[in-house]
Every structure is written in structure tokens, then in C-alpha cells.
Amino acid sequence: MITLEKRPQPSRAWSLATPLLAVLLTMICGGLLFAALGKNPFETIRTIFLDPLFSEFAWFYRPQLLIKGAPLVLIAIGLSFGFRAGIWNIGAEGQYIVGAICGAAVGLAFYPTESFIIFPLMIIAGILGGTLWAMIPGILRVKFGTNEILVSLMLVYVAEQLMASMALGALRNPDGMGFPGSRNLSQYPSAANLEIIAGSGMHWGVVTALIAVILAYIALSRHIFGFNVRLAGQSPRAAKFAGVNPAAMILICMGLSGGLAGAAGLFEVAGPAGQVSIDFNVGYGFTAIIVAFLGRLHPVGILLAGGLMALTYIGGEIAQSNLGLPLAAIQLMQGMLLFFLLAVDVLTNYAVRFGRRQVA
Amino acid sequence: MTEPLLRLTGLTKAYPGVVANKDVSFEIQPGEVHALLGENGAGKSTLVKTIYGLVKPDSGTMTLEGTTFTPAEPRAARAAGVAMVFQHFSLFDAMNVAENIALGMENPPPQREIAAQVRKVSDQYGLPLDPDRIVGELSAGERQRVEIIRCLLQDPKLLIMDEPTSVLTPQEVAILFETLKQLSGEGTAILYISHKLEEIRTLCDNATVLRLGEVVGECDPKATSAREMAELMVGTKLHVPEKAAKPAGETVLALQALSAPAPHQFGTALRDITIDISKGEVLGIGGVAGNGQDELVAALSGEMRVAPDMVQFQGQPIGQLPPNARRKIGLLAAPEERMGHAAAPDMSLTENAIMTAMTRENLTTKGFLHWAKAKRFAEGVIKDFDVRTPGPANAARSLSGGNLQKFVIGREILQAPDVLVVNQPTWGVDASAAAAIRQALLDLAAKGAAVICISQDLDELMEISDRFAALNEGRLSAPRPAQGLTVEEIGLMLGGAHDMEVAHVDA
Numbered sequence: 001m002i003t004l005e006k007r008p009q010p011s012r013a014w015s016l017a018t019p020l021l022a023v024l025l026t027m028i029c030g031g032l033l034f035a036a037l038g039k040n041p042f043e044t045i046r047t048i049f050l051d052p053l054f055s056e057f058a059w060f061y062r063p064q065l066l067i068k069g070a071p072l073v074l075i076a077i078g079l080s081f082g083f084r085a086g087i088w089n090i091g092a093e094g095q096y097i098v099g100a101i102c103g104a105a106v107g108l109a110f111y112p113t114e115s116f117i118i119f120p121l122m123i124i125a126g127i128l129g130g131t132l133w134a135m136i137p138g139i140l141r142v143k144f145g146t147n148e149i150l151v152s153l154m155l156v157y158v159a160e161q162l163m164a165s166m167a168l169g170a171l172r173n174p175d176g177m178g179f180p181g182s183r184n185l186s187q188y189p190s191a192a193n194l195e196i197i198a199g200s201g202m203h204w205g206v207v208t209a210l211i212a213v214i215l216a217y218i219a220l221s222r223h224i225f226g227f228n229v230r231l232a233g234q235s236p237r238a239a240k241f242a243g244v245n246p247a248a249m250i251l252i253c254m255g256l257s258g259g260l261a262g263a264a265g266l267f268e269v270a271g272p273a274g275q276v277s278i279d280f281n282v283g284y285g286f287t288a289i290i291v292a293f294l295g296r297l298h299p300v301g302i303l304l305a306g307g308l309m310a311l312t313y314i315g316g317e318i319a320q321s322n323l324g325l326p327l328a329a330i331q332l333m334q335g336m337l338l339f340f341l342l343a344v345d346v347l348t349n350y351a352v353r354f355g356r357r358q359v360a
Numbered sequence: 361m362t363e364p365l366l367r368l369t370g371l372t373k374a375y376p377g378v379v380a381n382k383d384v385s386f387e388i389q390p391g392e393v394h395a396l397l398g399e400n401g402a403g404k405s406t407l408v409k410t411i412y413g414l415v416k417p418d419s420g421t422m423t424l425e426g427t428t429f430t431p432a433e434p435r436a437a438r439a440a441g442v443a444m445v446f447q448h449f450s451l452f453d454a455m456n457v458a459e460n461i462a463l464g465m466e467n468p469p470p471q472r473e474i475a476a477q478v479r480k481v482s483d484q485y486g487l488p489l490d491p492d493r494i495v496g497e498l499s500a501g502e503r504q505r506v507e508i509i510r511c512l513l514q515d516p517k518l519l520i521m522d523e524p525t526s527v528l529t530p531q532e533v534a535i536l537f538e539t540l541k542q543l544s545g546e547g548t549a550i551l552y553i554s555h556k557l558e559e560i561r562t563l564c565d566n567a568t569v570l571r572l573g574e575v576v577g578e579c580d581p582k583a584t585s586a587r588e589m590a591e592l593m594v595g596t597k598l599h600v601p602e603k604a605a606k607p608a609g610e611t612v613l614a615l616q617a618l619s620a621p622a623p624h625q626f627g628t629a630l631r632d633i634t635i636d637i638s639k640g641e642v643l644g645i646g647g648v649a650g651n652g653q654d655e656l657v658a659a660l661s662g663e664m665r666v667a668p669d670m671v672q673f674q675g676q677p678i679g680q681l682p683p684n685a686r687r688k689i690g691l692l693a694a695p696e697e698r699m700g701h702a703a704a705p706d707m708s709l710t711e712n713a714i715m716t717a718m719t720r721e722n723l724t725t726k727g728f729l730h731w732a733k734a735k736r737f738a739e740g741v742i743k744d745f746d747v748r749t750p751g752p753a754n755a756a757r758s759l760s761g762g763n764l765q766k767f768v769i770g771r772e773i774l775q776a777p778d779v780l781v782v783n784q785p786t787w788g789v790d791a792s793a794a795a796a797i798r799q800a801l802l803d804l805a806a807k808g809a810a811v812i813c814i815s816q817d818l819d820e821l822m823e824i825s826d827r828f829a830a831l832n833e834g835r836l837s838a839p840r841p842a843q844g845l846t847v848e849e850i851g852l853m854l855g856g857a858h859d860m861e862v863a864h865v866d867a
Contacts, residue, residue, distance in 0.1 A: 005375075005376065007376075008376070008754075008755070008757070008758040009706075009754060009755035009757070009758050010706070010755070222728050222729055222731075223727050223728055223729065224718065224724050224727045224728075224729060225727060227711070227714060227729060230707070231704055231707070231711075231715065234704050234705070234706050234707060235700045235701070235703075235704040235705065235706075235707075237697070237700055237701045238700055238701055238702070238703060238704045238715065239704075240663050240683075241661065241663055241683065241693075241695060241701055241702065241715075241716070242683065242684075242715040242716060242718075243662070243682055243683035243684035243687075245682070351376065
């Protein structure tokens with residue numbers, strides 16, 4: 001008989017081991033799934049997890065890893081503060097979109113002026129756009145007690161429609177012969193989020209994501225803000241007793257995650273995506289939720305998890321084109337990762353006992 | 361010699377790192393009121409949970425009426441005739457009494473039938489209770505009656521009661537004891553757990569004393585003094601707090617017509633509380649739980665803001681200051697609920713020290729934490745207040761209730777407050793730890809600080825208070841010198857019969 005016994009305190013060893021175990025279980029079950037689809041499971045797993053790094057064409061895929069990983073890490077870092085404090089911003093995708101729209105709009109407004117000040121202004125606009133979009137569920141929660149999960153999620157769909165309307169209306173390229181989509185910002189030097197080292201994939205968003213990881217680490221381990229975030233999440237009443245203002249905490253955490261999501265949107269629209277278009281967003285804001293939890297809401301963990309998630313994105317694309325695997329199978333596998341992580345998480349707080357049936 | 365109702369033989373239960381029960385054996389006869397005594401962590405809870413089917417022993421046997429008794433779960437224990445009233449009630453505030461009782465039943469009969477049964481049982485045992493009332497509106501004593509009646513409807517052979525009187529007024533205790541005596545007279549055995557030794561002396565026929573999981577003695581409580589029993593529990597001589605006489609100091613904290621609406625649906629509004637507290641004084645505030653204690657602490661700690669003039673600290677209006685600003689000027693508080701309010705269960709003791717000591721102990725510079733300094737402070741609390749734990753890196757929830765309470769109180773006292781507000785400082789704490797905490801409060805007052813001690817333990821309040829006041833429905837009675845107050849006078853103050861109000865004592 002198997003029983004679970006609560007540990008007196010969470011096990012450090014297991015909290016480090018569970019993400020690895022989750023990845024391993026995902027590989028096993030993913031392999032079974034791919035086998036059931038009639039593919040060679042070993043080849044598929046190798047294609048997804050190893051080919052982007054070590055295959056013949058890895059020179060092409062490695063920069064992609066940074067390009068895909070940066071927005072995931074940036075958004076997930078912001079989300080991790082809210083998640084730790086028990087504030088559930090599920091709408092990072094919407095904040096990402098609005099950040100992209102606002103940042104791009106500033107850039108397009110200056111077109112075709114060239115100035116070094118344009119790109120920084122765009123970043124600020126992106127951050128502000130994401131923050132303001134996140135303030136809507138934040139303020140509604142503080143003032144009226146609405147559920148921020150629902151409001152932030154529904155605002156994603158509003159943001160998507162806003163994006164479509166911008167691509168077809170206000171921000172449409174006047175020289176685009178009526179095609180939807182804005183001017184291509186990556187071809188407008190003052191507004192382009194270019195690679196810092198050509199061919200490396202290293203754009204300003206990657207740099208920002210790395211800085212965010214370091215700052216988040218310092219805030220969480222050394223600063224009273226991070227301490228209050230953790231306290232508010234673990235024991236809201238104790239946090240109030242310790243002097244944490246719950247309403248301020250909600251607004252700060254929503255603003256932080258919205259701001260970083262907005263920045264990620266700006267870096268994407270000015271760089272890899274290049275333009276405001278109907279199909280701009282590809283779900284980074286949602287995947288970042290998985291990344292945040294896969295990284296155990298810890299900045300360094302998020303960095304590693306973001307890399308892993310980017311790997312499965314790229315590996316998944318390779319598997320789609322080379323092995324003819326359906327996209328749904330890849331997405332299923334990504335979902336499995338979060339599922340297994342949450343499932344094995346129980347080991348951190350509970351010890352498993354394979355006990356004989358007790359006498360009693 | 362008749363067959364005992366319940367016989368425990370060699371019960372042993374080990375948890376990782378600790379043996380909760382070791383070779384525990386004793387017997388309970390039908391109709392006997394049997395006390396189970398022991399410090400916190402002595403293994404009382406594990407033992408009763410074993411009997412109630414919540415814990416499976418590693419070895420040992422139980423027999424109930426001569427047949428082997430191995431309850432796999434509480435349901436099986438209830439079916440065999442064992443019922444339990446827990447210290448913490450498991451009732452839904454928003455439902456009425458009959459609905460709450462139906463929820464605990466396997467096949468609940470229709471509401472009307474339950475209501476009729478409740479009325480019948482409550483008449484029979486002198487426990488007044490209206491089955492149609494919403495539980496959220498009941499006093500703690502009435503809630504306990506719901507739990508007891510829920511048990512009595514099962515017609516139990518053995519009734520286990522865990523700390524039943526901690527939330528009751530003396531009058532309510534008397535009613536409860538009448539009921540228990542009647543039950544025992546009808547042949548129901550009662551296993552009674554309490555820290556209050558005088559109660560055990562008046563009520564119980566036999567007592568089994570546990571220490572560190574082992575039975576260290578049995579005694580006849582009627583023939584043994586409370587002090588002897590306490591010493592049997594702790595294994596050493598008991599240290600009784602000493603109170604030094606002192607002159608009245610100047611006023612340090614003044615409450616002026618402090619009123620506040622109830623913070624939530626089942627909270628209590630504070631009404632027009634006016635009192636001055638002077639330096640070096642211990643003000644004891646008694647009252648039945650739910651009469652505004654939590655709200656008063658919140659208004660003093662800064663968790664609940666009130667108009668500035670309502671709370672004055674050394675003449676300054678501070679009613680609107682947030683918690684840390686109040687700590688800075690020297691007004692500290694320790695709320696009742698340890699886990700999740702006074703301390704964060706999953707955080708380490710060092711982190712829990714930062715929680716309230718950050719301002720006064722200068723544990724931050726520009727928001728950056730001084731971990732080494734915080735750790736030293738936590739270690740100081742652990743050492744000075746004899747907190748039993750391997751070290752400050754351990755999570756708060758790994759500590760026993762009494763040890764965590766020592767840590768929480770010690771954390772505030774070591775910050776040298778000018779005014780310390782404590783709510784239920786020794787609730788669920790064993791005798792020796794309770795004595796240490798009370799002594800620490802008295803020492804603090806002797807150094808010139810004012811201490812406001814809110815408690816439901818009247819013996820405690822009488823032991824340490826200079827003045828005594830009672831909270832009743834959010835109103836505070838006029839304070840009276842604690843010396844010379846009789847139990848009857850206190851009971852009337854608690855019941856709200858002070859001044860011109862009409863007595864409102866149930867039953």
C-alpha cells in the first residue's frame with residue numbers, strides 16, 4: 001500500500017529534482033504517444049530535444065532558441081511575482097499584444113525620421129501599454145473584488161481584436177497596397193530591434209530578459225519586496241499583519257507582469273515579427289505560464305525552463321516538417337510537461353511510503 | 361471486575377523523526393470520565409486520533425467491549441460507538457444548525473426530523489440550541505453544543521472531548537459539566553483532554569498522564585493536587601510566575617471611543633471602547649471568543665485602520681497608521697492565530713523574524729535585507745525563549761504549537777516594545793511553556809512597558825493582570841483591579857451584566 005506523508009518542511013532536493021523528473025516523464029509518455037501515431041519514438045524525441053542543438057543544421061536553430069526563449073523568459077519572470085503572491089494574471093498574452101501595438105505605434109508615428117531616441121521611446125511605450133492593460137483587471141480586483149483570472153483572460157480576446165483592427169486600420173501600411181499589416185519595423189533602422197551580434201539571435205529582448213532574470217533573483221532573495229511577495233502568497237493574513245498592503249501588492253504584481261509582457265511584445269514586433277499583423281501573437285503569453293511553473297517560479301529556473309520550452313517549439317517545428325508529426329501532438333506534449341510537473345510536485349511536500357498494511 | 365469499555369494495549373506510533381506514542385496502555389470503564397493529561401507534543405492528539413480511526417498505530421491493539429477494535433476511518437469508529445468533539449469546530453458558518461448536523465451523517469433523515477431530534481436531545485441534556493439558527497451567529501459555546509449534539513445523536517458509548525472548555529464562560533462550563541455528568545451517569549464513557557487541571561479535578565474519575573509519548577502515571581484527580589499533576593506532566597518542578605508590586609505609571613496608550621464596523625460578515629463591531637493604559641501595567645481583557653477580540657487586536661496592530669483620535673500613543677493620534685509605523689513608535693502585537701497570522705507556516709524562523717522585527721531591529725537598508733542580522737535575531741529569540749527547534753532555518757510549521765507560540769511572543773518581547781498587545785498568549789500551550797510566557801510578559805511590564813493581554817483563560821488573567829476588563833459584543837467593560845475579583849463577578853462581567861445592561865447568560 002502506498003501512502004503519502006506530509007514532510008515537516010518542503011524537501012529542497014525534491015524541489016530541484018521534480019522538474020527533471022517531469023521532463024523525463026514527458027519524454028516517456030510523449031514517446032508512447034508518438035509511437036501510437038506510428039512514428040519512431042526515439043527518433044521523434046531526438047528530433048525535438050536534441051536536433052535543434054546538435055544536428056547538422058543546428059547553426060540555424062541555435063539563434064532561434066534565443067529568439068523564442070527571450071519573450072517566454074521575460075513574460076514568465078513578470079508572472080512569477082504575481083503567482084508567488086497569489087495573484088493570477090492569466091492574460092499576459094493580451095498585455096503582450098497591447099505592448100506590441102503601443103510600441104509599434106510610437107515607432108510608426110516617427111516614420112521615416114531617424115533618431116537614436118525612437119527605439120527607447122518605443123520600449124517605454126511597450127511597457128506602458130502592457131502595464132495599463134494589466135491595470136484593468138488589477139484595479140477591478142482592488143475596487144470591486146472581481147476575479148482577475150477571468151478578467152485578464154477575457155482581455156486577451158479583446159486585445160486580439162484590437163490587434164486585428166490595428167493591422168487593418170490605424171496602423172496599416174499606407175504603401176502596402178491594401179494588404180493588412182503595418183510597415184515592417186525591422187526595415188526601419190531607428191525602430192528595429194536588431195541582432196546585437198549578427199547571426200547570434202541575440203537581440204535587445206534577449207538582453208532585457210537576462211537582466212530581468214538577475215534583477216528578479218536579487219529582488220526575491222535579498223529585497224523586502226520579494227520577501228513581501230512570498231509572504232503575501234503563502235499567508236495573506238500574516239502579510240497584512242507584517243504591514244503589506246494587499247491592494248498595493250495586487251497592483252504592483254499586475255503592473256510588473258503586464259509591463260514585462262508589454263516589453264516582450266515590443267521586442268517581438270520590432271524584431272522577429274517585424275510588423276503589426278493579424279496573426280502576430282502565437283501564444284507566448286500562455287506558454288510563459290507553463291515556463292513560470294516549470295521553473296518553479298524561480299528566476300534561474302525560469303531561464304532554464306524558457307530554454308527548454310523554446311527547444312520544444314523549435315524541435316516541434318522540425319518534427320512537423322521532417323517527420324510529419326501533427327502540431328496538436330507537439331502541443332499535447334508541451335501540455336504534458338506542465339501536467340507532470342504539477343503531478344510530481346507532490347513529492348516536494350510529501351514523502352511516499354511503501355508501507356506494509358498496518359496492524360492496528 | 362467488569363469488562364472495560366475500551367482497552368488500549370501497547371499502542372505505538374512513530375512519525376519520521378519522532379515517536380508520538382510509545383507502548384501506551386490504559387483502560388476506560390463504561391460511564392467513566394477519564395482525563396488524558398500531557399504537555400503539547402506529549403502524544404495526546406495522536407492517541408485520540410488513533411481511537412477515532414484517523415491514525416493507524418504501528419503496533420499495539422485496541423479492544424472495544426471485548427472485541428478487537430481496528431477503525432480504518434472515523435466512519436468505522438463512529439459506527440462502533442466512538443464520537444469525538446474536536447478543539448476546532450468543523451461547522452459551516454453560513455448554514456443552520458440542523459443542516460450542519462445533517463452534513464455529518466451517513467444517511468441524513470429529512471431536515472424536519474433532524475430538527476426534532478436536536479430539540480429532543482438538547483432538552484434531555486440541558487443544552488439549549490435552536491436547530492434553525494445560522495451557525496455564524498452562534499457563540500463559541502453554542503457552536504460547541506452543535507458539535508456535542510451531533511455526537512449525541514449517534515448515541516455513543518465513548519465520547520472524546522479535546523479541550524472543550526477553552527472557549528467557554530464559567531457559566532457555560534458549568535452547563536457543559538452538568539451534561540457530561542448526566543451522560544456518564546447513563547453509562548457513556550468520556551475521554552477528556554484538557555490543560556485546565558482544576559477542571560479535571562472537579563470532573564474526572566481517573567487520569568492518565570502522558571509525557572513524550574509514554575504513559576508516566578495514572579492518578580485519581582480528586583485526590584491529587586493540580587500542582588502535583590502539572591509536575592507529573594512536565595517531569596520537573598513547576599515554576600510559578602512572580603508578580604512584583606509596582607506603582608501606577610503615566611498613560612502610554614489611550615483608546616477614545618474606539619468604534620469600528622465588523623470587518624466581515626461574521627466579525628464583531630467594536631463599540632465605543634474607552635480606556636487608558638499606563639506604563640508598567642498589565643491589563644487583562646477577558647471575554648468569550650468572538651466578542652471583538654480579533655477586531656480589537658487588529659485596531660491596535662494597525663491591520664484595521666480607525667479614526668486617528670481613537671487610538672492615541674503617548675498623546676499622538678495613531679488610529680490611521682499602518683502596522684510598521686506603529687511598530688516603529690513601539691506598539692507591538694501578537695495575534696491569536698499562530699499559523700498563518702502571527703507566523704507564516706512555510707517560511708523559516710529567520711523569515712518569520714523579519715516579518716515583524718524588520719522595522720525595529722533595522723533588518724533592512726533601502727529595502728535590502730540583512731539576512732545574517734535577521735538570523736542572529738531569530739537565534740536570539742530561540743535561545744532566550746527556549747524554543748525547541750534544530751535552528752532558525754526550520755519552517756515555522758515544523759514547530760509544535762507551544763514552541764511556535766514562544767517564538768512569536770519572544771519575537772515581539774525582544775524588540776523591547778513600549779506597548780505589547782497579545783491575544784491568547786498561552787492558548788494550546790503546555791503548563792511549563794505557559795508559565796514561561798506569562799513570566800516574560802510580567803518581566804516586560806516590570807521594565808516599564810504596558811501589556812494588554814487578551815485571553816479566555818481567566819486563571820491566566822487573574823495571575824498576571826493588574827486590572828481586568830471584559831469584552832462583550834464589542835463593548836469593553838469598565839476596568840476593575842484584578843485583585844479581589846471573584847469568579848462570579850468575572851462571570852457576570854463576561855456575560856455583559858456590567859453597568860446597567862441586562863444579564864444575557866444563556867440557559
